[in-house]
Amino acid sequence: MEILKIEDLHVSFGGVKAVDGLNMNVEKGTLHALIGPNGAGKTTVFNAINGIVKKDSGRVIFKGMDITMLKTHRIASLGISRVFQNPALFKYMTVLDNILVGFHSKYEHGFVDEIIAGKKYQRELRRALSRAYYIADILEIKNRMGVYAANLPYGVQKMVELGRALMPEPSLLLLDEPAAGLSDSETRWLLEIIERIRNEMDITVIMIEHDMKLVMNISDVITVMDFGKKIAEGKPNEIRNNPEVLKAYLGGVKL
Amino acid sequence: MRKFWIFLIVIFAMALLFAEDGIYPDKVVIGTFQALSGPYAVIGQGMTKGMKAYFNWVNSNGGVHGRKIELIVADDQLNPSKTVVEVKRLVEEDKVFAIVGGLGTYGCLAVMDYLNSKGVPFVYQGSGSSKLSNPPKKYVFPVQPDYLLEGQLIAKFLVGKLEKKSIAILYMNNDVGNEGLSGVKKRLSKYSMSPKLELPYNPLETDYSSLALKVLNANPDAVVIYGFITDTLRWIKTLKDYGYDRTIVTIYPNADPAFVSLGKEYVEGVIVTGWVPIPSEDNPEYTKDYQKFTEIYQKSYPNEIPSSYAVAGFIAAEVFTEALKKAGENPTREKLVKALESFNHWNGIMAKDISYGPNKRRGKSTMYFIKIESGLFKPITPLMGLED
Amino acid sequence: MILNQIILGCVVGVYYSLVAIGLVLVYKVSGIVNFAYGNMGMMGAYIALLFLGKGMSPLASMLLVIPVAASMGYVVNRFTMRPLKGISHSSMLIVTLGIMMVFEGIAVQIFGADYKAFPELVKGRPFVFHIAGGLVLLRRQDLLVITIFAIFSVFMALLLKSTKIGLAMRAVSQDEQTAKLMGVNSNLIISIAWMISASLSAVVAILASPKTYISPGMMIHYQIEGFTAAVLGGFESLIVAALGGMLLGILETFVGDQLGNAFKPTISLAFIVAVLLIKPEGLFGRRKLEKL
Ligand SMILES: Nc1ncnc2c1ncn2[C@@H]1O[C@H](COP(=O)(O)OP(=O)(O)OP(=O)(O)O)[C@@H](O)[C@H]1O
Ligand SMILES: [Mg+2]
Numbered sequence: 022m023e024i025l026k027i028e029d030l031h032v033s034f035g036g037v038k039a040v041d042g043l044n045m046n047v048e049k050g051t052l053h054a055l056i057g058p059n060g061a062g063k064t065t066v067f068n069a070i071n072g073i074v075k076k077d078s079g080r081v082i083f084k085g086m087d088i089t090m091l092k093t094h095r096i097a098s099l100g101i102s103r104v105f106q107n108p109a110l111f112k113y114m115t116v117l118d119n120i121l122v123g124f125h126s127k128y129e130h131g132f133v134d135e136i137i138a139g140k141k142y143q144r145e146l147r148r149a150l151s152r153a154y155y156i157a158d159i160l161e162i163k164n165r166m167g168v169y170a171a172n173l174p175y176g177v178q179k180m181v182e183l184g185r186a187l188m189p190e191p192s193l194l195l196l197d198e199p200a201a202g203l204s205d206s207e208t209r210w211l212l213e214i215i216e217r218i219r220n221e222m223d224i225t226v227i228m229i230e231h232d233m234k235l236v237m238n239i240s241d242v243i244t245v246m247d248f249g250k251k252i253a254e255g256k257p258n259e260i261r262n263n264p265e266v267l268k269a270y271l272g273g274v275k276l
Numbered sequence: 277m278r279k280f281w282i283f284l285i286v287i288f289a290m291a292l293l294f295a296e297d298g299i300y301p302d303k304v305v306i307g308t309f310q311a312l313s314g315p316y317a318v319i320g321q322g323m324t325k326g327m328k329a330y331f332n333w334v335n336s337n338g339g340v341h342g343r344k345i346e347l348i349v350a351d352d353q354l355n356p357s358k359t360v361v362e363v364k365r366l367v368e369e370d371k372v373f374a375i376v377g378g379l380g381t382y383g384c385l386a387v388m389d390y391l392n393s394k395g396v397p398f399v400y401q402g403s404g405s406s407k408l409s410n411p412p413k414k415y416v417f418p419v420q421p422d423y424l425l426e427g428q429l430i431a432k433f434l435v436g437k438l439e440k441k442s443i444a445i446l447y448m449n450n451d452v453g454n455e456g457l458s459g460v461k462k463r464l465s466k467y468s469m470s471p472k473l474e475l476p477y478n479p480l481e482t483d484y485s486s487l488a489l490k491v492l493n494a495n496p497d498a499v500v501i502y503g504f505i506t507d508t509l510r511w512i513k514t515l516k517d518y519g520y521d522r523t524i525v526t527i528y529p530n531a532d533p534a535f536v537s538l539g540k541e542y543v544e545g546v547i548v549t550g551w552v553p554i555p556s557e558d559n560p561e562y563t564k565d566y567q568k569f570t571e572i573y574q575k576s577y578p579n580e581i582p583s584s585y586a587v588a589g590f591i592a593a594e595v596f597t598e599a600l601k602k603a604g605e606n607p608t609r610e611k612l613v614k615a616l617e618s619f620n621h622w623n624g625i626m627a628k629d630i631s632y633g634p635n636k637r638r639g640k641s642t643m644y645f646i647k648i649e650s651g652l653f654k655p656i657t658p659l660m661g662l663e664d
Numbered sequence: 665m666i667l668n669q670i671i672l673g674c675v676v677g678v679y680y681s682l683v684a685i686g687l688v689l690v691y692k693v694s695g696i697v698n699f700a701y702g703n704m705g706m707m708g709a710y711i712a713l714l715f716l717g718k719g720m721s722p723l724a725s726m727l728l729v730i731p732v733a734a735s736m737g738y739v740v741n742r743f744t745m746r747p748l749k750g751i752s753h754s755s756m757l758i759v760t761l762g763i764m765m766v767f768e769g770i771a772v773q774i775f776g777a778d779y780k781a782f783p784e785l786v787k788g789r790p791f792v793f794h795i796a797g798g799l800v801l802l803r804r805q806d807l808l809v810i811t812i813f814a815i816f817s818v819f820m821a822l823l824l825k826s827t828k829i830g831l832a833m834r835a836v837s838q839d840e841q842t843a844k845l846m847g848v849n850s851n852l853i854i855s856i857a858w859m860i861s862a863s864l865s866a867v868v869a870i871l872a873s874p875k876t877y878i879s880p881g882m883m884i885h886y887q888i889e890g891f892t893a894a895v896l897g898g899f900e901s902l903i904v905a906a907l908g909g910m911l912l913g914i915l916e917t918f919v920g921d922q923l924g925n926a927f928k929p930t931i932s933l934a935f936i937v938a939v940l941l942i943k944p945e946g947l948f949g950r951r952k953l954e955k956l
Contacts, residue, residue, distance in 0.1 A: 073844070092849075093845060094844045094846075094848055097845050112838060118831060118834070122846050123846055125831070126846070135827045135828060189847065313769055314768070316777075317772050318778045318779065321772075321776070321777050482679070482876050483672075483875065485800075485801050486669060487921075489799060489921075514801070517792075518801055538779055583778065
């Protein structure tokens with residue numbers, strides 16, 4: 022059963038057709054990679070799912086629900102989390118506070134509870150904190166919880182962002198180049214985590230990634246884009262030898 | 277028949293050529309500039325109502341020599357740069373006969389030379405600046421007493437009448453305050469005295485607790501406050517809260533019902549100056565005048581209690597109307613100036629003791645002192661001048 | 665005597681601080697310097713006067729105004745600021761200046777331009793203390809304002825530190841787009857900031873009115889000083905804005921006392937220019953610290 026369906030999506034910026042009639046189905050429980058040369062329109066697809074760019078036409082269906090016209094924060098609350106290509110942490114907040122913001126849509130208490138610090142508020146706060154520490158434990162950032170995000174090394178920032186995205190127990194996680202800028206050992210560590218996310222947490226993952234070794238290693242399905250269009254889709258070994266794909270990469274990268 | 281048409285056109289052309297701006301067969305159009313909006317709207321609105329009330333009354337009684345008086349009010353928000361624009365428009369586009377009762381020291385000063393050079397009479401300024409009357413300008417006729425005069429009279433009253441030995445002056449650091457300060461000092465020097473304390477302040481500031489300590493340290497017999505309603509009240513409250521209980525004198529813009537209604541028990545015993553007659557048991561004729569004024573005012577604004585700013589506007593209208601009457605059946609600006617110059621201790625309903633002369637433009641040179649007792653204004657001196 | 669001046673300076677400055685907090689709160693969350701802020705409070709003061717006229721106590725009138733002022737903040741944001749989101753800073757400045765004038769015009773039209781009195785919430789003679797060989801006068805109302813300032817500061821600190829809304833506010837203030845992607849309804853958060861800010865302005869206006877009297881222009885001085893205090897703090901954080909207000913109050917008091925009152929505006933202005941030249945991020949600006 023597919024968790025996400027993209028139907029004939031068109032997005033353009035001025036004259037640039039960033040996404041040009043994309044169709045894409047993502048099966049529940051899979052790790053779906055989205056690859057393509059620079060400027061192919063991959064990030065724009067994510068932005069369209071998140072509702073932060075205007076779509077010219079097409080539909081986005083999430084769990085059978087049309088989310089094409091929904092507002093960004095509503096889409097997020099439905100269970101779609103996002104990790105950016107460049108870390109977008111709240112710089113002047115601690116790691117813990119950053120992660121807690123990720124829980125925003127899961128709190129069940131109201132404004133009044135908060136003002137009077139009622140029982141429900143305290144219960145919810147405990148729930149949020151215990152999840153924050155559970156995730157921090159997995160990502161091994163527990164000892165950084167009190168540090169301001171701006172003061173973190175790049176690799177850790179990416180982990181914190183991942184942690185923030187995992188807070189609301191999303192059913193779909195959008196990872197935009199998670200391995201970019203990471204060292205080899207960090208990349209291996211990330212690979213492990215992504216597999217745990219899919220297998221243990223039961224989260225469907227769509228991942229944009231340029232690191233082909235990583236992609237070929239862990240993806241269940243790969244969609245290849247070029248000039249805003251899907252040029253190929255299939256299992257890693259089908260994609261590896263696809264002539265269209267090889268042409269798109271113009272010998273740049275050996276798949 | 278053709279001759280008749282030519283004749284008519286010639287007459288018409290001549291009429292256009294020689295006709296005075298603002299004078300029409302059935303009306304006289306005059307202008308004023310007032311702060312109808314902005315922080316000083318309270319003054320401008322009051323003054324405008326006073327003028328309108330009087331002109332409405334004159335008009336409903338047939339006008340002046342058969343002409344109705346039509347008043348164009350320009351809103352300059354008491355912003356002198358706007359005043360200049362508005363007054364130019366009144367003179368050059370609306371072609372007003374005269375400007376009557378403009379409000380605000382800076383605005384009045386900004387347009388006085390322009391009006392004088394254009395030969396447009398400028399009767400009554402809502403300002404106490406002595407620069408309006410000194411040096412005299414042919415077309416500018418101030419009515420309100422100026423702060424220089426008032427400062428001198430205050431010093432005369434405090435030293436000459438109340439025999440005060442040490443005086444502190446708290447003054448807004450603007451033209452009004454500075455002129456008042458120099459007035460008080462001028463007269464004090466006649467008694468070989470100088471102020472014990474001269475303290476400038478910003479009228480917009482909201483707390484004078486720290487400055488008040490300076491007054492307490494100087495410990496004067498009397499305090500003179502050159503301020504407007506709200507800042508003067510802030511001063512009085514602070515001084516009295518600190519326990520200062522001697523004489524406090526302040527200026528005529530504060531001789532307003534709002535001063536008492538806002539200041540309540542704090543303004544008890546405070547002395548203000550006045551130039552407009554105040555009704556009291558001692559002056560039955562003033563009571564009658566005031567009733568007449570209120571009656572006229574309430575014809576236009578039923579059930580409203582006129583403010584002191586309305587009184588000012590009313591007086592402006594009175595002085596102009598009287599001059600227009602005296603200027604005769606076919607008024608011109610020159611005739612209006614001549615008429616005004618013939619005022620000799622002229623009394624209207626609220627306008628009292630106003631004089632001009634060929635080279636004299638200070639219309640009002642006497643004032644009196646009023647004490648606030650049980651929430652009422654009680655005159656404690658007759659009209660006083662600088663002489664004697 | 666120095667101690668006296670500091671105490672009196674704080675009494676003056678606490679009003680500036682409250683105004684600055686309201687300005688910075690909205691600025692941080694929505695990026696708008698709201699020049700209509702003071703006049704929103706002025707409208708609130710007039711409405712309190714209406715309640716008072718209906719026979720309510722001064723305290724009840726003030727409390728009743730809070731939801732009214734909050735709604736006003738909501739409406740201004742919802743129907744002017746939100747639709748204009750994304751226009752340039754200078755255009756936004758003109759818009760808020762315009763709203764400021766509209767409020768003033770409405771006040772003049774509906775309530776007239778004359779001064780009105782609103783009673784003190786706590787009556788009674790002020791306390792006069794003898795400290796360090798000098799006198800200090802403390803009005804009961806000013807003490808109340810200081811108390812309210814303290815309570816409001818603690819409230820805001822707790823709100824921002826540990827609540828969902830507070831955390832969301834900080835998130836929106838730093839990166840609205842990302843906050844939205846975390847499921848934060850940034851429009852709601854911005855509305856809440858406007859509502860808190862407008863309520864605060866109304867409370868300040870009502871509490872200041874025994875000194876200023878209620879009139880359409882009553883908040884001009886506070887708007888300017890609060891803005892200055894916020895600039896002193898670099899429009900950076902609420903705490904720093906509050907400190908800026910206190911500092912400005914103390915500075916003005918000292919200049920008035922030591923150098924003469926005529927210098928006050930010049931010196932304060934010179935000080936601010938100096939601060940901006942030397943430390944453009946504001947007097948206490950430490951970029952690394954929490955922003956809101
Ligand atoms: N906000 C925007 N405004 C204008 N043009 C944009 C915007 N976002 C993307 N584009 C353009 O759309 C095209 C697709 O960009 P996109 O970022 O989706 O590519 P990408 O596949 O993610 O590339 P990369 O691998 O470099 O991240 C590019 O030509 C880009 O310049
Ligand atoms: Mg990209």
